[in-house]
Amino acid sequence: GAVVSQHPSRVICKSGTSVKIECRSLDFQATTMFWYRQFPKQSLMLMATSNEGSKATYEQGVEKDKFLINHASLTLSTLTVTSAHPEDSSFYICSASAGTVNTEAFFGQGTRLTVV
């Protein structure tokens, strides 16, 4: 299957700082990328959908000024957690889609963010 690379896999940061997470589709052009957050022992919560060259669409309750998403090219989307707080500690996962409804989405390895 297609490969989606997410980096870093693990990051620890201090409260008040910002953290950037990258998501790259390595062998296909991702017209759409998705960012999820997963709490322990829970399902994935969709945070936002990003389309190349346009503003991300955020799900209800997700602060767009706190979770900045940029999808500058067909192979790269970034999620920046700004002014991080301990409650932002979580597992963040990206996925990428080639844009046709009958194809599967491919997921990155996930990023474990710990804010201390």
Added chain:
Amino acid sequence: AQSVAQPEDQVNVAEGNPLTVKCTYSVSGNPYLFWYVQYPNRGLQFLLKYITGDNLVKGSYGFEAEFNKSQTSFHLKKPSALVSDSALYFCAVRELNTDKLIFGTGTRLQVFP
């Protein structure tokens, strides 16, 4: 609205025995259904999908799933479980006219030696 339900939080099975992880769906129109597996601290790996065609879909690692329209189910199955199959399994359905996936709550599969 599209949705999927995974009624079991956890499924326990002995190695070598057949396993089933249940999923039911509720959709408008034709369903696009998916199964993914997640190992600890990892992203999701695609296992298989149903779009159209044969009701029995074969996927990765020996898994298969049967699409049953009358029962609105898409249960994941494997004839002989391995300890290494122990993981978190998610059923998902494509939201109508979008790329979004709607996930079930997940089922933790534990295979005992």
